[in-house]
Amino acid sequence: MTSSLRESHASSTESWPARAWPLIWPPLATALIAGIVWEAVTVIFAIPAYFIPSPSRIWEAFWGAPGTLLWHAGITLLEAVIGCLIGSFLGALLGTAFAYWRLLSRGLLPFVIASNTIPVVAIAPIIILWFGHGIESKIAVTTFLCFFPLALNMMKGLQSYDRVIMDVFHVAAATPLQRFFKMRLPSALPYIFVGTKINVSFSVIGAIVAEFVQADRGLGFVIMTTYRTLNMPRLWAALIISALIGLTFFAIVSLIERFVIPWHSSMRTET
Amino acid sequence: MRAGERAHTKPSAAAPVGTGVAFENVSVSFPGQADHPPIQALDGVSLEVPERQFVSLIGPSGCGKSTLLRVISDIVEPSEGAARIDGRAPRAARLAREIGFVFQDPALLEWRRVLENVALPLELAGVATREREERSRELLVLVGLTGFEAAWPRQLSGGMRQRAAIARALATRPRVLLMDEPFGALDQITRDRLNMELVRITEATQATVLFVTHSIREAVLLSDRVVVMSPRPGRIVSVIDVDLPRPRSLATRDDPRYIELIKAGAAELEKGYSHHDE
Ligand SMILES: Nc1ncnc2c1ncn2[C@@H]1O[C@H](COP(=O)(O)OP(=O)(O)OP(=O)(O)O)[C@@H](O)[C@H]1O
Ligand SMILES: [Mg+2]
Numbered sequence: 001m002t003s004s005l006r007e008s009h010a011s012s013t014e015s016w017p018a019r020a021w022p023l024i025w026p027p028l029a030t031a032l033i034a035g036i037v038w039e040a041v042t043v044i045f046a047i048p049a050y051f052i053p054s055p056s057r058i059w060e061a062f063w064g065a066p067g068t069l070l071w072h073a074g075i076t077l078l079e080a081v082i083g084c085l086i087g088s089f090l091g092a093l094l095g096t097a098f099a100y101w102r103l104l105s106r107g108l109l110p111f112v113i114a115s116n117t118i119p120v121v122a123i124a125p126i127i128i129l130w131f132g133h134g135i136e137s138k139i140a141v142t143t144f145l146c147f148f149p150l151a152l153n154m155m156k157g158l159q160s161y162d163r164v165i166m167d168v169f170h171v172a173a174a175t176p177l178q179r180f181f182k183m184r185l186p187s188a189l190p191y192i193f194v195g196t197k198i199n200v201s202f203s204v205i206g207a208i209v210a211e212f213v214q215a216d217r218g219l220g221f222v223i224m225t226t227y228r229t230l231n232m233p234r235l236w237a238a239l240i241i242s243a244l245i246g247l248t249f250f251a252i253v254s255l256i257e258r259f260v261i262p263w264h265s266s267m268r269t270e271t
Numbered sequence: 272m273r274a275g276e277r278a279h280t281k282p283s284a285a286a287p288v289g290t291g292v293a294f295e296n297v298s299v300s301f302p303g304q305a306d307h308p309p310i311q312a313l314d315g316v317s318l319e320v321p322e323r324q325f326v327s328l329i330g331p332s333g334c335g336k337s338t339l340l341r342v343i344s345d346i347v348e349p350s351e352g353a354a355r356i357d358g359r360a361p362r363a364a365r366l367a368r369e370i371g372f373v374f375q376d377p378a379l380l381e382w383r384r385v386l387e388n389v390a391l392p393l394e395l396a397g398v399a400t401r402e403r404e405e406r407s408r409e410l411l412v413l414v415g416l417t418g419f420e421a422a423w424p425r426q427l428s429g430g431m432r433q434r435a436a437i438a439r440a441l442a443t444r445p446r447v448l449l450m451d452e453p454f455g456a457l458d459q460i461t462r463d464r465l466n467m468e469l470v471r472i473t474e475a476t477q478a479t480v481l482f483v484t485h486s487i488r489e490a491v492l493l494s495d496r497v498v499v500m501s502p503r504p505g506r507i508v509s510v511i512d513v514d515l516p517r518p519r520s521l522a523t524r525d526d527p528r529y530i531e532l533i534k535a536g537a538a539e540l541e542k543g544y545s546h547h548d549e
Pocket of ligand 2: 336337338451
């Protein structure tokens with residue numbers, strides 16, 4: 001028994017590149033194959049670049065002005081990160097209040113759900129009207145979008161504790177604060193990560209949509225302007241960068257999750 | 272008398288009068304579902320358990336065994352009567368961290384390693400890190416989990432998890448140890464082994480033990496007294512004194528008196544089942 005335990009520990013202390021490689025090469029291979037097929041199809045069928053630009057054209061468009069594209073990407077990234085942090089934090093606070101105060105959740109939850117069903121494109125102009133034409137309004141739209149997933153998951157998570165464990169804490173004379181930090185919050189962590197992962201995708205969407213409505217910078221602005229001039233390779237380049245931002249964001253959260261809740265069943269490494 | 276017998280196997284001063292666990296005419300009723308009348312989980316139960324006695328509770332499902340433990344641990348308040356631990360209300364004993372409870376489900380915190388799980392009650396009591404780690408290591412030795420300090424609960428077998436739960440319940444050196452079918456989900460061999468370890472552990476800890484089980488054999492093997500209960504409403508049908516010599520071992524099972532007591536217990540248990548046939 002002891003030895004098998006040690007073995008499983010040994011395999012998890014392998015150097016990280018060795019462990020990450022099986023996770024990295026399949027998507028890289030997929031991207032490579034898709035890129036080659038895509039390139040071949042556009043060449044063989046002579047598809048015009050404004051319709052579907054080939055990967056090589058997108059690559060050229062990117063390297064034509066890498067600095068400005070990355071600068072725009074940086075703006076969008078900033079809006080997404082700040083909006084995601086503020087929205088997630090506020091959502092988590094409200095979710096906590098909901099979990100502890102039933103009357104509040106009964107009175108307010110229907111409206112929170114209703115507000116979540118409003119399409120972000122419809123609410124964005126209003127928020128921009130309120131918060132002005134700067135970066136603040138883009139952050140506000142992202143915040144709005146990131147509020148709901150964490151509010152709901154925080155509430156569900158805090159309510160998901162085990163009843164018997166609650167009795168264990170009761171018999172051990174735990175204070176309400178101890179119950180929160182040593183039982184309910186740890187039980188909620190898997191839910192919090194579910195909400196956060198939704199938010200990292202939402203935050204990039206929120207920032208770009210807000211930039212569509214009104215902006216003079218950011219990837220949304222690039223997509224909008226390049227569409228008007230039909231500079232499609234550059235539009236595609238912006239699109240791919242935004243996807244890469246979302247992906248990186250998601251990967252970072254997943255990595256943090258691995259460190260924070262290694263005990264959770266979702267973290268079991270299946271082969 | 273039985274308590275005295277057990278006491279001389281352990282070094283300790285004579286217990287003062289009025290110590291131990293007492294139920295005085297305890298009734299508990301729960302509101303019934305929809306149109307149904309309230310459920311009388313316990314009806315006027317009186318029982319005295321002198322300090323350091325090991326008492327088993329046995330009876331058909333729904334006769335209020337768990338409810339009895341939940342009353343003495345201040346999880347459920349009796350609708351009538353009172354429970355006492357050393358003459359005090361259960362709440363006082365609970366807040367003084369004198370109660371250890373082992374549930375049927377080990378209920379380990381999956382986000383803590385085994386050692387931190389065992390240390391939990393000490394942590395909640397504000398015991399310093401070094402001291403609680405020392406105590407938890409001792410407890411892991413006591414329950415036979417040496418070497419698993421750093422394991423996650425999900426890496427343990429069912430029996431090992433229950434050992435960890437027992438260690439956790441003992442962490443604050445409780446005067447009263449409550450166990451609600453702790454070995455219900457285990458296979459017979461593991462159960463026998465844990466029974467023998469429980470004999471050793473409880474003799475080492477000097478706690479008063481209330482032990483719920485569905486096995487009359489287990490009850491007789493471990494206890495000084497076996498309390499037989501019947502349901503609807505939950506009552507005590509009879510109390511059997513187990514006059515088997517201590518320390519108990521698996522060899523106790525070859526004692527003819529052991530067989531007799533099991534037969535007597537089974538007969539009493541029968542009554543509980545037939546009494547209120549519905
Ligand atoms: N929280 C509760 N709400 C309503 N009814 C309850 C509650 N807890 C227990 N009861 C009822 O009280 C009665 C006694 O329950 P209890 O759990 O004490 O029985 P038990 O002897 O432990 O049974 P088992 O052997 O199945 O564990 C049952 O009829 C049960 O339905
Ligand atoms: Mg029960």
